[in-house]
Amino acid sequence: MKALVTGFEPFGGEALNPSLVAIRRLPARLGDIALTAAVLPVVYDEVLPRLRAAIASAAPDIVLCTGLAGGRPALSLERVAINIDDARIPDNAGNQPIDRPVAADGPPAYFATLPLKAAVAALRNAGLPAIVSNSAGTFLCNHAFYGLMHEAVRAEPGRVFRGGFLHVPYLPEQAARVPDAPSMALDQIVAGIQIILAVAAAHTDDLLVGEGALA
Amino acid sequence: MKALVTGFEPFGGEALNPSLVAIRRLPARLGDIALTAAVLPVVYDEVLPRLRAAIASAAPDIVLCTGLAGGRPALSLERVAINIDDARIPDNAGNQPIDRPVAADGPPAYFATLPLKAAVAALRNAGLPAIVSNSAGTFLCNHAFYGLMHEAVRAEPGRVFRGGFLHVPYLPEQAARVPDAPSMALDQIVAGIQIILAVAAAHTDDLLVGEGALA
Amino acid sequence: MKALVTGFEPFGGEALNPSLVAIRRLPARLGDIALTAAVLPVVYDEVLPRLRAAIASAAPDIVLCTGLAGGRPALSLERVAINIDDARIPDNAGNQPIDRPVAADGPPAYFATLPLKAAVAALRNAGLPAIVSNSAGTFLCNHAFYGLMHEAVRAEPGRVFRGGFLHVPYLPEQAARVPDAPSMALDQIVAGIQIILAVAAAHTDDLLVGEGALA
Amino acid sequence: MKALVTGFEPFGGEALNPSLVAIRRLPARLGDIALTAAVLPVVYDEVLPRLRAAIASAAPDIVLCTGLAGGRPALSLERVAINIDDARIPDNAGNQPIDRPVAADGPPAYFATLPLKAAVAALRNAGLPAIVSNSAGTFLCNHAFYGLMHEAVRAEPGRVFRGGFLHVPYLPEQAARVPDAPSMALDQIVAGIQIILAVAAAHTDDLLVGEGALA
Numbered sequence: 001m002k003a004l005v006t007g008f009e010p011f012g013g014e015a016l017n018p019s020l021v022a023i024r025r026l027p028a029r030l031g032d033i034a035l036t037a038a039v040l041p042v043v044y045d046e047v048l049p050r051l052r053a054a055i056a057s058a059a060p061d062i063v064l065c066t067g068l069a070g071g072r073p074a075l076s077l078e079r080v081a082i083n084i085d086d087a088r089i090p091d092n093a094g095n096q097p098i099d100r101p102v103a104a105d106g107p108p109a110y111f112a113t114l115p116l117k118a119a120v121a122a123l124r125n126a127g128l129p130a131i132v133s134n135s136a137g138t139f140l141c142n143h144a145f146y147g148l149m150h151e152a153v154r155a156e157p158g159r160v161f162r163g164g165f166l167h168v169p170y171l172p173e174q175a176a177r178v179p180d181a182p183s184m185a186l187d188q189i190v191a192g193i194q195i196i197l198a199v200a201a202a203h204t205d206d207l208l209v210g211e212g213a214l215a
Numbered sequence: 216m217k218a219l220v221t222g223f224e225p226f227g228g229e230a231l232n233p234s235l236v237a238i239r240r241l242p243a244r245l246g247d248i249a250l251t252a253a254v255l256p257v258v259y260d261e262v263l264p265r266l267r268a269a270i271a272s273a274a275p276d277i278v279l280c281t282g283l284a285g286g287r288p289a290l291s292l293e294r295v296a297i298n299i300d301d302a303r304i305p306d307n308a309g310n311q312p313i314d315r316p317v318a319a320d321g322p323p324a325y326f327a328t329l330p331l332k333a334a335v336a337a338l339r340n341a342g343l344p345a346i347v348s349n350s351a352g353t354f355l356c357n358h359a360f361y362g363l364m365h366e367a368v369r370a371e372p373g374r375v376f377r378g379g380f381l382h383v384p385y386l387p388e389q390a391a392r393v394p395d396a397p398s399m400a401l402d403q404i405v406a407g408i409q410i411i412l413a414v415a416a417a418h419t420d421d422l423l424v425g426e427g428a429l430a
Numbered sequence: 431m432k433a434l435v436t437g438f439e440p441f442g443g444e445a446l447n448p449s450l451v452a453i454r455r456l457p458a459r460l461g462d463i464a465l466t467a468a469v470l471p472v473v474y475d476e477v478l479p480r481l482r483a484a485i486a487s488a489a490p491d492i493v494l495c496t497g498l499a500g501g502r503p504a505l506s507l508e509r510v511a512i513n514i515d516d517a518r519i520p521d522n523a524g525n526q527p528i529d530r531p532v533a534a535d536g537p538p539a540y541f542a543t544l545p546l547k548a549a550v551a552a553l554r555n556a557g558l559p560a561i562v563s564n565s566a567g568t569f570l571c572n573h574a575f576y577g578l579m580h581e582a583v584r585a586e587p588g589r590v591f592r593g594g595f596l597h598v599p600y601l602p603e604q605a606a607r608v609p610d611a612p613s614m615a616l617d618q619i620v621a622g623i624q625i626i627l628a629v630a631a632a633h634t635d636d637l638l639v640g641e642g643a644l645a
Numbered sequence: 646m647k648a649l650v651t652g653f654e655p656f657g658g659e660a661l662n663p664s665l666v667a668i669r670r671l672p673a674r675l676g677d678i679a680l681t682a683a684v685l686p687v688v689y690d691e692v693l694p695r696l697r698a699a700i701a702s703a704a705p706d707i708v709l710c711t712g713l714a715g716g717r718p719a720l721s722l723e724r725v726a727i728n729i730d731d732a733r734i735p736d737n738a739g740n741q742p743i744d745r746p747v748a749a750d751g752p753p754a755y756f757a758t759l760p761l762k763a764a765v766a767a768l769r770n771a772g773l774p775a776i777v778s779n780s781a782g783t784f785l786c787n788h789a790f791y792g793l794m795h796e797a798v799r800a801e802p803g804r805v806f807r808g809g810f811l812h813v814p815y816l817p818e819q820a821a822r823v824p825d826a827p828s829m830a831l832d833q834i835v836a837g838i839q840i841i842l843a844v845a846a847a848h849t850d851d852l853l854v855g856e857g858a859l860a
Contacts, residue, residue, distance in 0.1 A: 012429075069430035073718070073820065073827040076430075080297050082324060082349070086427030098425050099332075109297060109324030117314075127818030129828055134297070135350040138427035167430050172833055173772030175718065182718040182827030183774055188817055210313050212301030212353035214227075215284035215291075215382050288503070288605065288612040342603030344613055387618055388557030390503065397503040397612030398559055403602055442859075499860035506860075510727050512754060512779070516857030528855050529762075539727060539754030547744075564727070565780035568857035597860050640743050642731030642783035644657070645714035645721075645812050 001033045001201050004060035004161075005193060006051065008067045008140065011042035011092055018171045019066040022189045030194055033201050036060065042140050043093040044085065048147040055151060060161050062114065062200050065148055066193065067141035069167035070174070073182035074129035075192045076167040077116045078136040081146035082109045086138035102146040110149030114164035115206035119199045128192050129184075132211040136165055162204070166196060216248045216416050219275035219376075220408060221266065223282045223355065226257035226307055233386045234281040237404045245409055248416050251275065257355050258308040259300065263362040270366060275376050277329065277415050280363055281408065282356035284382035285389070288397035289344035290407045291382040292331045293351040296361035297324045301353035317361040325364030329379035330421035334414045343407050344399075347426040351380055377419070381411060431463045431631050434490035434591075435623060436481065438497045438570065441472035441522055448601045449496040452619045460624055463631050466490065472570050473523040474515065478577040485581060490591050492544065492630050495578055496623065497571035499597035500604070503612035504559035505622045506597040507546045508566040511576035512539045516568035532576040540579030544594035545636035549629045558622050559614075562641040566595055592634070596626060646678045646846050649705035649806075650838060651696065653712045653785065656687035656737055663816045664711040667834045675839055678846050681705065687785050688738040689730065693792040700796060705806050707759065707845050710793055711838065712786035714812035715819070718827035719774035720837045721812040722761045723781040726791035727754045731783035747791040755794030759809035760851035764844045773837050774829075777856040781810055807849070811841060 005026060007019035023037040038054035040047050055063065069076055083106050085097040116132050123130035136142040145165035152163050168189045169175075175183035220241060222234035238252040253269035255262050270278065284291055298321050300312040331347050338345035351357040360380035367378050383404045384390075390398035435456060437449035453467040468484035470477050485493065499506055513536050515527040546562050553560035566572040575595035582593050598619050599605075605613035650671060652664035668682040683699035685692050700708065714721055728751050730742040761777050768775035781787040790810035797808050813834045814820075820828035 067430070072430065073825060079299070080324065082295050082326075084294070084326070086425060088425055088427045088429055096425065098423050098427075099421070107322055107324075108326060109295065109322075111297075111299070111323060124821040127816075127821055129817055129820040129826070131824075134353060135428070135430075137430040138349060139429045141430055171772075172774055172829070175774040176769040176772055179776075180718060181774065183829075184817070185830035185833060187832075188830060206314070208313050210301060210303055210311065212303045212313075213350070214303055214354045215282070215287065215350075215352040215356055288610060339606040342601075342606055344602055344605040344611070346609075386557075387559055387614070390559040391554040391557055394561075395503060396559070399602070399613075400615035400618060402617075403615060497860070502860065509729070510754065512725050512756075514724070514756070516777075516855060518855055518857045518859055526855065528853050528857075529851070537752055537754075538756060539725070539752075541727075541729070541753060564783060565858070565860075567860040568779060569859045571860055636744070638743050640731060640733055640741065642733045642743075643780070644733055644784045645712070645717065645780075645782040645786055 002058060002060045003033050003062040003197050004036045004038060004054055004058040006038045006040050006065045008040050009042050012089055014174065017068050018168050018189055019068055021186060022193060023066065025190045026193065030197055033197060040144055041092065043091050044095050044097060044143060047140060047144050051144060051147060052151055059159060063148055063161055063163040064166060064196060065144050066166045066168060070170050071181055072167060072169050074131045075123055076131050076133035077119055078112060078133050078145060078165040078167060079116060080109050080111050080134060081136055081142055081149055083146060084138055085143055088139065091140060102143050103150050106150050110146060112164035113162040114200045115203045117207040117209050117211055118203050119196045120211060121207060122195050122199045123192055126195055128188055133167060134213055141165065141167065217273060217275045218248050218277040218412050219251045219253060219269055219273040221253045221255050221280045223255050224257050227304055229389065232283050233383050233404055234283055236401060237408060238281065240405045241408065245412055248412060255359055256307065258306050259310050259312060259358060262355060262359050266359060266362060267366055274374060278363055278376055278378040279381060279411060280359050281381045281383060285385050286396055287382060287384050289346045290338055291346050291348035292334055293327060293348050293360060293380040293382060294331060295324050295326050295349060296351055296357055296364055298361060299353055300358055303354065306355060317358050318365050321365050325361060327379035328377040329415045330418045332422040332424050332426055333418050334411045335426060336422060337410050337414045338407055341410055343403055348382060349428055356380065356382065432488060432490045433463050433492040433627050434466045434468060434484055434488040436468045436470050436495045438470050439472050442519055444604065447498050448598050448619055449498055451616060452623060453496065455620045456623065460627055463627060470574060471522065473521050474525050474527060474573060477570060477574050481574060481577060482581060489589060493578055493591055493593040494596060494626060495574050496596045496598060500600050501611055502597060502599050504561045505553055506561050506563035507549055508542060508563050508575060508595040508597060509546060510539050510541050510564060511566055511572055511579055513576060514568055515573055518569065521570060532573050533580050536580050540576060542594035543592040544630045545633045547637040547639050547641055548633050549626045550641060551637060552625050552629045553622055556625055558618055563597060564643055571595065647703060647705045648678050648707040648842050649681045649683060649699055649703040651683045651685050651710045653685050654687050657734055659819065662713050663813050663834055664713055666831060667838060668711065670835045671838065675842055678842060685789055686737065688736050689740050689742060689788060692785060692789050696789060696792060697796055704804060708793055708806055708808040709811060709841060710789050711811045711813060715815050716826055717812060717814050719776050720768055721776050721778035722764055723757060723778050723790060723810040723812060724761060725754050725756050725779060726781055726787055726794055728791060729783055730788055733784065736785060747788050748795050751795050755791060757809035758807040759845045760848045762852040762854050762856055763848050764841045765856060766852060767840050767844045768837055771840055773833055778812060779858055786810065786812065
């Protein structure tokens with residue numbers, strides 16, 4: 001079993017990105033899962049080529065992309081990626097697409113194919129705040145998540161993989177400079193990623209438990 | 216130009232639903248738009264047949280479904296409906312589907328076809344807090360919104376319509392019983408619906424302005 | 431029975447202050463209460479002289495000062511004024527005192543002497559979101575509230591009055607320009623002020639009901 | 646230099662209280678500060694006798710009481726304790742006082758005498774989210790904080806101490822069971838307490854920097 005985990009470079013004036021700091025702390029093996037970590041740029045034109053190259057190189061069974069959701073208090077496993085870019089701020093190359101599809105030939109959305117609810121249950125059992133989220137936003141995180149799942153459906157036989165996206169909170173040192181912002185310690189983000197990978201490696205079917213949102 | 220506006224019955228123990236109270240206050244005409252209002256039940260098995268019947272009867276050019284998003288402070292125009300039911304609470308008939316598609320034969324999502332950003336700009340110009348939202352949740356509101364857009368793509372020539380979904384805040388009298396909940400006055404919700412309809416009637420193309428979310 | 435109601439001038443770059451807009455909409459009489467409205471400047475050195483002058487002129491039985499609490503969703507009746515100025519932003523004259531007492535000779539705090547809990551109950555019965563708040567902040571609102579109560583304890587016999595402070599939310603047209611900010615319609619703020627005054631005029635004793643905060 | 650640090654027993658149905666878990670992890674010495682930890686009961690009639698006994702026994706120069714503020718994302722150094730009990734829930738003995746003074750003979754409030762702003766600056770420099778808070782609520786935390794400062798002003802010569810109160814967030818394992826609740830890792834709470842104590846031991850004067858709240 002091979003897993004690829006990605007994190008993003010810093011953006012929006014931040015000096016660090018917890019998703020990047022976290023994936024650099026992952027071990028090379030997790031039980032019988034071989035882990036590969038890859039860094040993704042916060043640049044619309046570069047992120048999917050880089051992601052595809054990492055997938056081609058790692059030939060993973062599972063891909064978990066991770067990114068920052070500043071202001072959220074919990075690990076957020078994203079349910080769905082939507083086929084739209086609507087950038088509230090410029091990316092790190094200065095591009096700011098508005099209402100442009102991620103993939104002109106793609107469907108309106110993709111659902112994650114990792115067992116989100118089993119992962120959320122395992123995270124909570126380990127004492128980590130976690131939710132299923134119904135929106136990955138419309139910036140680079142959603143773009144990468146959509147691109148990941150678009151790649152997954154086109155994978156050749158023998159290269160099939162399952163995929164998902166995890167949004168992580170600010171690190172405490174980031175939240176220390178933002179009024180009223182929740183945060184999560186790095187150790188817990190790193191532990192959370194490993195729990196998700198272990199659950200994803202062990203289960204292809206998900207739990208049938210409610211984690212929905214009224215609105 | 217004909218418009219159909221729907222609101223939901225109360226649910227979750229609430230005595231009223233602001234979306235229902237609001238649509239009952241709409242006039243029969245708005246400029247040269249003829250308005251029809253229809254009530255939707257908060258019951259999975261009944262809501263789409265009722266919606267289809269209302270569409271068949273009204274033969275609208277525009278459909279705006281509305282529902283309650285308790286806890287949100289602004290009028291929220293929903294960008295996307297996703298093909299999933301994941302009910303956090305039972306519907307009014309006691310059903311609580313989990314991770315079931317809205318339409319087994321449908322695509323993973325539909326985007327609204329009303330000019331959301333032009334509507335948000337007009338709402339703000341009128342002094343009404345408004346946003347583009349990237350998740351309508353996974354309960355009856357998303358279900359109805361998805362069903363609406365699924366119907367739209369299958370409409371016969373001559374019966375084509377554009378559609379969207381508006382989430383409204385609690386009324387003040389509801390928020391008075393919920394600690395720390397934001398609300399919006401009924402007059403403003405009613406005014407907001409009329410502004411959205413007027414914008415939708417006047418524009419098929421949307422503004423190209425950013426209203427995206429980082430996460 | 432005579433009541434004085436004050437509101438503040440705009441500050442912090444806002445074009446209006448809902449407390450000021452609201453008090454200008456008050457009638458001259460409310461049942462058998464004669465109302466006087468006075469405008470307070472958002473200037474540390476001027477606000478208490480102006481307030482004392484208004485009190486001297488109106489000779490009120492009740493004084494309700496009002497101000498803006500941008501970001502709060504409910505009418506907030508303040509329980510306590512504290513003897514400290516700690517300005518997060520400059521006042522309208524450019525002054526920004528830090529950790530300076532409001533009154534060098536005053537006690538550390540004053541409690542409101544209006545029946546807060548009876549007022550909150552009446553507001554909710556009228557469908558208006560309302561709370562008892564345990565902090566009026568450390569800017570001009572707390573300064574005026576403290577100065578008001580400091581004046582009350584030194585009033586000459588025959589000029590005794592009871593006093594309190596109401597924080598009001600943003601108006602909708604303000605919240606339309608602030609992401610995720612709750613608001614309250616002007617009609618409701620105006621109605622709320624009248625309800626508080628009527629309750630304060632009718633009751634000197636308060637209800638003994640819990641409205642406390644854990645933290 | 647001797648410091649007393651207190652934490653509270655669990656309450657409100659929680660299995661643990663992070664303030665208690667944290668103080669049990671403190672070392673016996675911190676540089677040249679000798680630390681004593683004491684547990685306070687969440688019972689109105691017992692907490693101040695227990696606190697006074699701990700003070701009499703430890704003869705501290707500094708007392709830092711700590712308690713849980715579930716829902717807050719940062720370490721909150723409380724500026725002021727007010728002379729009121731208004732319990733939203735019963736204490737652990739079933740008592741629920743409403744609008745009763747903490748001390749019938751006491752002033753309306755006490756300000757903390759630890760250098761709050763220097764402590765907040767040091768916490769942030771260490772990467773820990775921290776604020777000065779203007780309300781400790783009206784439950785046991787405020788009661789203990791008020792009682793602490795009431796005791797401080799009556800201390801005999803030679804037994805004089807400075808005091809303050811720290812509210813800490815939920816632990817992650819608590820937040821994992823509360824929707825949308827922020828949390829802080831135990832290591833960080835423990836580190837934060839030590840930073841506050843070190844700053845308080847080193848400084849009697851505070852920094853003159855703004856940490857105020859508009860409302």
